[in-house]
Amino acid sequence: xAEMIFAGFGGQGVMSMGMMVAYAGxxxxxxxxxxPSYGPEMRGGTAxxxxxxxxxxxxxxxxxxxxxxxxxxxxxMTKFEPMLKPGGMLIYNSSLIERExxxxxxxxxxxxxxxxxTELGNSRVANMVVMGTLLAKTEVVGTxxxxxxxxxxxxxxxxxxxxxxxxxxxxxxxxxR
Amino acid sequence: xAKQLMKGNEAIGEAAIQAGCRYFFGYPITxxxxxxxxxxxxxxxxxxVFLQAESEVAAINMVYGAAGAxxxxxxxxxxxGISLKQEGISYIAGSELPCLIINIIRGGxxxxxxQPAQSDYFQATKGGGHGDYNLFxxxxxxVQEMVDLIMESFDIADYYRNPVMILGDGTLGQMMEPVExxxxxxxxxxxxxxxxxxxxxxxxxxxxxxxLVAENLEQHNHKLQKKYKHMKEHEQRWESYKxxxxxxxxxxxxxxARIVKSVVNKLRxxxxxxGLIRPITIFPFxxxxxxxxxxxxxxxxxxxxxxxxxxxxxxxxxNGKHPVHFCGRTGGIIPAPAEIIKVAxxxxxxxxx
Numbered sequence: 269x270a271e272m273i274f275a276g277f278g279g280q281g282v283m284s285m286g287m288m289v290a291y292a293g294x295x296x297x298x299x300x301x302x303x304p305s306y307g308p309e310m311r312g313g314t315a316x317x318x319x320x321x322x323x324x325x326x327x328x329x330x331x332x333x334x335x336x337x338x339x340x341x342x343x344x345m346t347k348f349e350p351m352l353k354p355g356g357m358l359i360y361n362s363s364l365i366e367r368e369x370x371x372x373x374x375x376x377x378x379x380x381x382x383x384x385x386t387e388l389g390n391s392r393v394a395n396m397v398v399m400g401t402l403l404a405k406t407e408v409v410g411t412x413x414x415x416x417x418x419x420x421x422x423x424x425x426x427x428x429x430x431x432x433x434x435x436x437x438x439x440x441x442x443x444x445r
Numbered sequence: 446x447a448k449q450l451m452k453g454n455e456a457i458g459e460a461a462i463q464a465g466c467r468y469f470f471g472y473p474i475t476x477x478x479x480x481x482x483x484x485x486x487x488x489x490x491x492x493x494v495f496l497q498a499e500s501e502v503a504a505i506n507m508v509y510g511a512a513g514a515x516x517x518x519x520x521x522x523x524x525x526g527i528s529l530k531q532e533g534i535s536y537i538a539g540s541e542l543p544c545l546i547i548n549i550i551r552g553g554x555x556x557x558x559x560q561p562a563q564s565d566y567f568q569a570t571k572g573g574g575h576g577d578y579n580l581f582x583x584x585x586x587x588v589q590e591m592v593d594l595i596m597e598s599f600d601i602a603d604y605y606r607n608p609v610m611i612l613g614d615g616t617l618g619q620m621m622e623p624v625e626x627x628x629x630x631x632x633x634x635x636x637x638x639x640x641x642x643x644x645x646x647x648x649x650x651x652x653x654x655x656x657l658v659a660e661n662l663e664q665h666n667h668k669l670q671k672k673y674k675h676m677k678e679h680e681q682r683w684e685s686y687k688x689x690x691x692x693x694x695x696x697x698x699x700x701x702a703r704i705v706k707s708v709v710n711k712l713r714x715x716x717x718x719x720g721l722i723r724p725i726t727i728f729p730f731x732x733x734x735x736x737x738x739x740x741x742x743x744x745x746x747x748x749x750x751x752x753x754x755x756x757x758x759x760x761x762x763x764n765g766k767h768p769v770h771f772c773g774r775t776g777g778i779i780p781a782p783a784e785i786i787k788v789a790x791x792x793x794x795x796x797x798x
Contacts, residue, residue: 287450294448301622306560326703330779
């Protein structure tokens with residue numbers, strides 16, 4: 269079972285990242301749930317979603333002790349790192365977060381997501397760079413399933429962006445090796 | 446049909462359409478806005494009518510009219526909007542008309558907040574508006590279950606000529622889960638020969654909830670009560686989870702029941718004998734679930750996102766045999782597994798062990 273929180277500010281694509289993982293889990297015939305945080309949020313504040321992927325029945329879709337936290341900006345890391353299960357994994361966007369002291373009972377991976385995405389020619393795929401890292405470092409879902417999910421989540425008129433998204437996944441995976 | 450990943454609110458709309466609903470009247474309110482949004486897009490595709498009314502009061506009276514004409518019709522709202530609809534709901538129940546009402550509850554009272562809550566339990570299960578009436582109320586716990594129950598609800602509404610309510614909360618409305626739209630088992634339904642469909646060649650049908658002769662109104666009330674009694678006898682639904690040797694039985698519905706299920710599994714791992722009764726109908730309340738519990742049971746714990754509204758029904762079902770405890774959060778806060786475990790452990794330490 270994997271319980272994950274994807275967090276960042278609005279526009280960083282954290283909702284669709286979570287949705288893609290849920291889709292991919294469904295493609296692999298696992299049980300999945302996806303919940304957005306919703307509520308009165310400050311402009312420029314944090315958005316997040318909670319995703320569960322498991323072979324078993326999903327009890328609570330609400331996550332209080334995630335296995336994985338993906339933090340795309342500092343407020344998200346500050347908010348969710350303390351919730352991680354001991355032994356859990358924090359993947360953070362080192363382009364925007366200067367990490368100093370933190371927990372030592374978790375695995376921490378920094379990815380310069382914005383920088384790598386810009387190198388690929390599209391800063392908006394920073395989320396997919398991080399996705400690549402997630403796929404390389406965990407066994408939540410397979411890369412092929414994510415590629416299929418990408419075709420579901422991206423509307424048809426955006427399918428010209430499939431290539432750069434897939435490149436971003438590969439770049440994120442290579443970086444973390 | 447293959448599974449689709451769908452948001453709860455959108456799945457509500459699709460389920461209703463697949464069950465034959467062709468009319469939707471509503472007024473926007475968070476956290477259920479995706480329901481009217483979905484209906485506004487989909488209903489025209491199936492030659493249906495989507496109408497955003499000028500108010501909740503107008504919307505429910507449009508439902509009243511469409512139901513009176515024999516149409517499959519629904520409305521959807523969240524707590525404050527459902528309060529506004531109560532007059533119309535009472536009229537619809539009094540006139541014995543079928544319809545589906547969705548309440549995706551948010552924290553109250555008053556305008557409250559927009560976060561998930563279960564604090565409309567009393568309103569949903571005890572009538573809600575004026576007069577002696579009841580709605581048939583389902584409390585689904587997953588998007589799939591919500592879809593299945595909605596597809597059945599229109600038949601149930603027609604069968605009993607009674608409004609059916611789906612009671613969800615913000616979480617259920619906002620979350621995405623895989624869903625499959627299965628053809629539900631059909632009930633044998635009588636023709637709607639009471640509907641106002643144009644009276645050429647027959648006596649006019651009259652849809653009305655006014656009855657000024659007290660004796661007649663009492664007779665009408667007897668008829669309604671007989672209907673609710675029939676529901677209580679034949680329609681109770683629940684899920685019992687790990688209750689076989691349970692010493693503490695938790696009672697929870699909807700989203701909260703899923704959290705409690707996780708809690709049951711965690712406590713079982715620690716060797717604590719707990720189980721769960723999850724009401725699926727909350728009117729009729731599944732009293733039968735309590736009658737079939739083993740003699741190992743020593744106490745109950747009701748868990749809700751309210752100040753404890755379901756506790757009363759649980760106490761009535763337990764009938765004084767065992768203590769009924771309560772653990773809950775209000776205002777839009779979802780109870781965390783850790784706090785439920787703490788309360789459950791205290792109860793087990795003090796009484797069950």
